[in-house]
Amino acid sequence: MMTGNRRPGPEPNAVPARAGVGLKPPHGSAILGTRPDVGFFEVHAENYMGAGGPPHRLLEAVREVYPLSVHGVGMSIGGAGPLDRDHLARLRAVVERYRPGLVSEHLAWSTHDGAFLNDLLPVPLTEATLERVAGHVGEVQDTLGRQVLIENPSSYLGFAASTIPETDFLGRLAERTGCGLLLDVNNVAVSAANLGYDGHGYLDAFPVEHVGEIHVAGYDEEPEADGGRLLIDAHGSAVRPDVWPLLSHALGLTGPLPVLIEWDNDVPDWDVLHAEAMAADAILAALAVGPRRAGAGHG
Numbered sequence: 076m077m078t079g080n081r082r083p084g085p086e087p088n089a090v091p092a093r094a095g096v097g098l099k100p101p102h103g104s105a106i107l108g109t110r111p112d113v114g115f116f117e118v119h120a121e122n123y124m125g126a127g128g129p130p131h132r133l134l135e136a137v138r139e140v141y142p143l144s145v146h147g148v149g150m151s152i153g154g155a156g157p158l159d160r161d162h163l164a165r166l167r168a169v170v171e172r173y174r175p176g177l178v179s180e181h182l183a184w185s186t187h188d189g190a191f192l193n194d195l196l197p198v199p200l201t202e203a204t205l206e207r208v209a210g211h212v213g214e215v216q217d218t219l220g221r222q223v224l225i226e227n228p229s230s231y232l233g234f235a236a237s238t239i240p241e242t243d244f245l246g247r248l249a250e251r252t253g254c255g256l257l258l259d260v261n262n263v264a265v266s267a268a269n270l271g272y273d274g275h276g277y278l279d280a281f282p283v284e285h286v287g288e289i290h291v292a293g294y295d296e297e298p299e300a301d302g303g304r305l306l307i308d309a310h311g312s313a314v315r316p317d318v319w320p321l322l323s324h325a326l327g328l329t330g331p332l333p334v335l336i337e338w339d340n341d342v343p344d345w346d347v348l349h350a351e352a353m354a355a356d357a358i359l360a361a362l363a364v365g366p367r368r369a370g371a372g373h374g
Contacts, residue, residue, distance in 0.1 A: 092331035094355035246282030311340035
């Protein structure tokens with residue numbers, strides 16, 4: 076279970092069970108000028124670890140109007156070594172400054188011997204890995220004084236050493252640490268195609284009672300010599316047509332939750348990104364499911 080107390084300060088603005096988008100500087104004037112109807116904005120924590128400047132001015136202005144979700148990409152929670160205490164302190168400063176409704180990180184590693192690798196790399200799913208990751212998640216939650224959500228990875232190859240199904244691993248991690256889970260539906264589509272399993276079946280096995288947020292995005296596809304498909308979690312295009320049905324299936328299992336449109340590369344005009352959010356909102360509105368509190372999980 077999570078230990079530690081919430082640090083003093085104003086309560087975070089709860090993130091609603093609506094569609095949200097990543098906050099991108101080119102969209103700042105459109106957002107602040109028109110105040111579009113979106114549920115929330117999400118930012119990568121690492122982009123706001125400096126002291127000030129235009130990024131902070133934009134985020135402060137947006138924070139006055141919209142709920143926020145903070146998504147970390149550099150904690151290397153799955154890494155073999157100890158967590159970077161300096162990076163964790165910087166993350167804590169961002170969270171304390173902006174008081175987001177949700178905070179999340181990845182089940183992945185991205186550092187080795189002090190070097191940062193510009194990728195989110197998967198981990199073998201073993202008892203030893205579970206022990207290590209649970210310790211790291213506990214350290215992050217204790218430092219922040221709050222629950223974090225851990226995201227399922229995108230995979231390109233399976234580990235022969237893995238002994239625990241991914242859905243079981245994530246469920247046990249949540250039960251052991253009190254963390255929540257971030258269900259990235261695009262990652263499910265990518266991994267299912269690359270590893271040869273059924274994405275809908277994966278969702279049926281997912282520990283949905285711990286899910287506090289859902290992500291969707293666009294993937295890239297590389298043809299293989301044998302005619303197969305290699306999907307890449309690229310975040311540089313619109314949500315692919317086969318990902319929307321997975322989102323509907325996931326929401327049918329979880330109930331209404333915050334849904335983020337991830338579009339981090341080749342960022343389009345604001346109207347294009349907003350239309351993606353409206354498409355996700357339409358799916359949320361159409362689902363005849365019971366209410367569920369956004370951000371719920373076992374704490």
